[in-house]
Amino acid sequence: MSEKLIRTTCNSHCGGACPMVLHVxxxxITRIESEGEIKSCLRG
Structure with missing residues (x-):
């Protein structure tokens, strides 16, 4: 079982397109985290 990291953006239609990393x-999906200095909002 190897963990895969998938980089994506939030799709909550607020216009922010927050960068995220999915751990799969x-x-x-086992974990979702914000990527970089931009923190994801609670809508995502």
Whole structure:
């Protein structure tokens, strides 16, 4: 079981397009974190 990191942006249609990193194991998202200095809002 190796963890995969997928970089994406939030799709909550607030216009921010916050950068995020998804941690995926066996096709299941195990963790979501903000990437960089921009913190994701609670809508995402």
């Amino acid at each position: 194991e066996d096709g299941v």
